Amino acid sequence: MPNADRPDGLDAAAFDAVVWDLDGTLVHLAVDWEAVATDAEATFRSAGVDADGMDLWAMLDLADAEGMRDDVEAVIADHEREGARRSTRLACADRMGAFDAEGVCSLNCEAACRVALDAHDLTSHADAVVGRDSVATRKPDPEPLLETLRRMDAAPEEAVFVGDSRRDELTAERAGVAFRYVGDGPSGV
Structure with a gap:
């Protein structure tokens, strides 16, 4: 739901917390x-x-x-x-750091998330990082996103999850969190 000021629909005043997906949203991991x-x-x-x-x-x-x-x-x-370590930074990463509370929730392992954030000087903007191995379930189960919000001390109804896949959208839906696609929409499930 883009607004006139932000083509990605991320108006900082509209949400208390932003949770970002990692691969395909903030960076592109160079994984075969x-x-x-x-x-x-x-x-x-x-x-x-x-x-x-x-x-x-x-x-x-x-x-x-x-x-x-x-x-x-x-x-x-x-x-x-x-x-x-060999990832490339995506345009959405330039938005990280513009919000009061920010986290990362990813299907990648937590250590890889942290390596990518470090590689692109984004670590200081992440109040919480939850990867596939941080909790017992993985997206599209809502628990990884909810755990990210708990670590940020943020309420689901006051947050938005930004991702690139239908799996991300389903995760947000199941967690009761607003969702925005990065780019033109889903890259896949």
Whole structure:
């Protein structure tokens, strides 16, 4: 819902808190997701578990079921941290720091979020950072976004979540938080 002053609809006076998605919103992580899947599949294979052809989210669910979450999470997180170091800053990152309370809620691991924020001099603007591994569930479950708001001491009804995907929009909807797309709309789920 853009307004006349801000094409992205983020009027600082309209919200007490802004929570940003990371990858695709503030930065673009330089991650080869096919290589991540290949390495995760190899981790499963070495444990005698078939995960061939699964997407990463299904692999994380399988890892939970097989008691392999730490091993699989480590493989994914290694790629994400390296991708965060080589990430590119996106235009929306220039808006970070313009609001009273700001946080980051991401499907990436928390460490990768922090690496990317550090790499682009955004850390000082983040009052809270919640990644995929910070809580027991992941987006589009509302808990990661709600935990980000709790860490910011902000109420859902006074906040906005800015993201690039339908998954981000669903997360906000389920958490009772306003939502704004960065750019022209969803990049995917």
